[in-house]
Amino acid sequence: MKWLAVCSMLAAACGGGTAVSQTSSGVANPNYAPQAGQERASRVASGAGIPASKDAQERIVYAREGSIWSMHADGTEQNEITVRASEAPDEAPALGPNGSFAFASARDGASKIYVANLEEGVTRSITDGADGGDREPAWSPDGKRVAFVRGDPHDQRHIYVVEIARGGTMSLVMGDDDHPELVGAPTWSPDGQHIVFAADRRGGQGTLLWLVGSDGDGLKRLTAPRQGAWFIHDRRPAWAPDGSVVAFASNRHVTSGDHAADFDIYSVRPDGSDVVQLTEDPGVADDPSFSPDGKRIFFSSTRDVKNDYEVEIYVMPAAGGDQRRMTRDERPQNSAPSAGRTTSK
Numbered sequence: 383m384k385w386l387a388v389c390s391m392l393a394a395a396c397g398g399g400t401a402v403s404q405t406s407s408g409v410a411n412p413n414y415a416p417q418a419g420q421e422r423a424s425r426v427a428s429g430a431g432i433p434a435s436k437d438a439q440e441r442i443v444y445a446r447e448g449s450i451w452s453m454h455a456d457g458t459e460q461n462e463i464t465v466r467a468s469e470a471p472d473e474a475p476a477l478g479p480n481g482s483f484a485f486a487s488a489r490d491g492a493s494k495i496y497v498a499n500l501e502e503g504v505t506r507s508i509t510d511g512a513d514g515g516d517r518e519p520a521w522s523p524d525g526k527r528v529a530f531v532r533g534d535p536h537d538q539r540h541i542y543v544v545e546i547a548r549g550g551t552m553s554l555v556m557g558d559d560d561h562p563e564l565v566g567a568p569t570w571s572p573d574g575q576h577i578v579f580a581a582d583r584r585g586g587q588g589t590l591l592w593l594v595g596s597d598g599d600g601l602k603r604l605t606a607p608r609q610g611a612w613f614i615h616d617r618r619p620a621w622a623p624d625g626s627v628v629a630f631a632s633n634r635h636v637t638s639g640d641h642a643a644d645f646d647i648y649s650v651r652p653d654g655s656d657v658v659q660l661t662e663d664p665g666v667a668d669d670p671s672f673s674p675d676g677k678r679i680f681f682s683s684t685r686d687v688k689n690d691y692e693v694e695i696y697v698m699p700a701a702g703g704d705q706r707r708m709t710r711d712e713r714p715q716n717s718a719p720s721a722g723r724t725t726s727k
Contacts, residue, residue, distance in 0.1 A: 430703030433677040437723065440674055441500065443475040443483050444695055444709075444719045450475045450485050452500055455673065455721070457708035463500060472496075476528075477722035478521035484508075484528055486517045495519045495530050495544065500724055508544055509551065516542075520568045520577075522596075529554065529568040529577055539565040541579055543596070554598045557581070564589045567618045570596070571652070572625045578604055580617045580630075588614035591630060591650070604628070604654050613639035616648075620670045620679075622700065627651055629670040629679055629700075635659060647681050660702035666693075669718045676700060680708070680719040693717045 435455035443452050443463070448471030450464040464472045467489035475485045481500040486493055492511030498504060509516045514533020521528055522543075532542045538557035544550070559565050559582045568579040575596055582589045587607030594601045605616045611634070619630040627649040634657075636644050647661045647670050661667045665684035672679055679700050682693050686707065694714045698705040709716040 430699040430701055432697055432699055432704050432706055435673065435678070437674065439723045440721065441477060441481070441724050442680060442719050442721050443477045445473055445475060445717050447715045448472060450483070453708070460709070464498070464505065474518045474718055475720050476519045476521055477720045479525035481724035482525065483720070484519035484521065486519060488515065493517060495528060497546070508546055514539070518566045518568065520570060522570050523572055523574045529570065531566040531568070538562045541568055541577065541594070552598070555579070555594055555601060558584055560584050560586070561589065564615060564617065569619045569621045569628070571621055572623055578619045578621065578628055580619065586612060588612050589616060591616045591619050591628065593652070605650055605657065606654060608634065613642040615642065618669055620672055622672050623674060623676040625652065629660070629672065631668045631670060647679065660698070661705070671719050671721050672700065673721050674723050680721055682717040682719065687714065689713070691715065695719050
């Protein structure tokens with residue numbers, strides 16, 4: 383893959399159950415297909431308590447009414463850290479190494495990827511928002527690169543990577559999708575060797591998770607389609623810190639397109655086996671993110687809302703079980719949690 387100069391730069395485990403078809407490389411087996419009933423194995427009734435965080439440096443960033451906010455791992459000290467521009471919300475925050483976070487915003491016109499520090503609050507762009515704009519950033523484990531989704535004039539969406547220090551972008555996967563608006567949400571493997579993202583790749587089998595090497599090679603389907611279920615959408619993947627599973631949001635439990643908006647949190651092993659449903663949310667569960675120790679999953683839910691477009695953030699054990707609400711607003715619009723560690727207490 384070719385590194386391209388950025389034209390206008392403004393400053394920068396849950397794995398229970400029986401593993402099936404585990405590959406020696408630990409990455410997706412494109413020929414794997416779950417057997418009947420395997421996907422519905424659920425841990426939601428396990429009764430597992432939520433592990434307490436003992437890390438004073440753990441933080442969560444999230445989107446709230448067009449701004450980026452932060453809070454402690456127990457939900458305390460909720461603070462606004464960016465101020466949205468008029469008609470240009472800050473979206474899709476991603477907490478990276480040493481308290482840095484990235485987010486997408488059209489505050490300067492085109493949608494770009496920005497980075498800032500939780501303590502300093504100084505914001506700078508690291509992409510130029512070329513063509514169709516840039517969205518959904520994801521930090522590499524070493525903090526040197528950010529993967530993101532880039533649009534184009536033909537309404538396709540592609541997976542790109544920007545190298546922060548060198549100031550250039552690499553096209554990782556060029557989009558070829560029937561529903562490009564559903565392409566996105568890249569997430570890195572803990573070793574930095576692979577990226578998982580959502581796409582349909584014109585397969586006519588719904589939006590699934592795909593895996594590709596961080597150099598752009600070896601594109602493979604991760605989650606298997608269900609025959610005739612074109613309405614299935616796997617989205618918003620998040621890789622566990624120990625590499626054992628990828629959590630994601632999906633409606634693969636629904637039986638028809640009439641219920642396609644009903645999403646829950648699932649997990650899958652990196653070889654495509656052992657798909658497990660972790661929530662049975664009475665609303666919509668979305669946006670999973672692992673805690674730095676991998677013991678908890680933060681996610682968004684509409685279960686307790688009273689009006690349209692209301693959403694709150696919850697936490698549960700990584701294997702499913704007890705769930706606790708973390709945010710509580712009169713008109714809640716809290717979504718897209720991203721957990722990580724800072725360098726200060």
